[in-house]
Amino acid sequence: MSVTSARPLLLLTVNTAPERARRLIPRVLDNLKDRYSIVHAANVARISDVEAVVEAVQPDVVCCASMWSKEEVAEIHAIAKKLVPNVKTTFIPHGLQVEKGPDAVVEFLTEEFPKLLDA
Incomplete structure (x- = not known):
């Protein structure tokens, strides 16, 4: 069963390499577009900024x-x-990007998001 919503789900990424998030997340969302409407609302690069951005974005x-x-x-x-x-x-397993590369991250999240969203 897929999640349906009147508005797209808002995704917040927490990544110290925002350009990597901007490259990889669209690939994941494209893989899932038939099942979910998800918007990459923002990226936060520092833990100290998480509170303010979560408050502003109200991510799903x-x-x-x-x-x-x-x-x-x-x-x-x-x-x-x-x-x-x-x-x-959710989180990408520590070191996955370094050890297996960006395609492994895309594959992981493409499999992980449905588990998370349909739970």
Whole structure:
């Protein structure tokens, strides 16, 4: 079952390499466009900026890139859930981009988003 909504789902990425997010996320969203309407609303490059951007964007999904440690991911997700309790959160496994490259990230997120959104 896919998620339907009157408005697109808003995605916030947390990635210290915003240009990478701008290149890879459209590929993921294109892969999922038949099932979901998702807009990449913003990227945050620093944990210290997460609160302000989450408050401004009110995202439906927060996705942390693979450079963050488990502790940093937990902190980012806690900040998001404090402000938007129903936000869905996910993360790219630590080191996936470095170890397997951008195609592996796109493949991972293309598989992960439906699990997350249909749960």
